[in-house]
Amino acid sequence: MAILKICHPALLITLVGCSAEPGPANAAAIMGAQAAPAAAKPANEAFADYWQRFRKAALADDAAGLIAASAATVKTHGTLDSDEQTSVARAAVPPLVRQALASDTTFDARQRTLRQALESSAVPKRGANDPLGYRRVGAFVFEQRKGRWYLTEIYREE
Known part of the structure; x- marks a missing residue:
């Protein structure tokens, strides 16, 4: 096996240029060769922050x-477990929220309607039997998924 010696000046300059710090001349080539940065992981959103935005x-x-x-x-779905359950796209949510807020049904120990609960500045607490990343406030169920909170269920009155 023979060992080749690199003696050609143009090749030597090219090799040195590749190992040099990025500059205006070779920045575009280096940028094209670099891998795209990884997407930032979403931070764990606090329910209090989400609740203020939602309300x-x-x-x-x-x-x-x-x-x-x-x-x-x-x-x-309806208020009973036996009621038919359907799924709707998020675009169909606003009229369902409007309907739930129009209801005069009370849901908590203070006999508040859902609208009154939303008008209150208090952030709903997690129930003693509720898992982490889950809140139910009247007709609304919220879950934390991949660090963000979302409205995931709406109980509707029939």
Whole structure:
């Protein structure tokens, strides 16, 4: 096996240029060769932050805000476990939220309606039997998925 010696000056300059620090002359070539940076991991969103965003959108009847605060598909069903369950796209959520807020049904020990709960500045606490990453507030169920909170279920009155 023969060992080749590199003696050609043009080849030597090319090799040295490849190992040099990036500069204006070779920045484009180096940028094209670098791998794309990894996507940033979403931080764990606090429910209190999500709740303020959701309640603001719900009370203002902000369709875009409600769509952004909802999971890609949201389950809807009646108040009984035996009621038929359907899934709707997030674009169909705003009228369902509007309907739930119009209800005069109370849901908690303080006999508040869902609208009154949203108008309150208090952030709903996790129930003693609720798993982490889960909140139910009246007709609404919220879940944390991959660090973000979403509206995932709506119980509707028949």
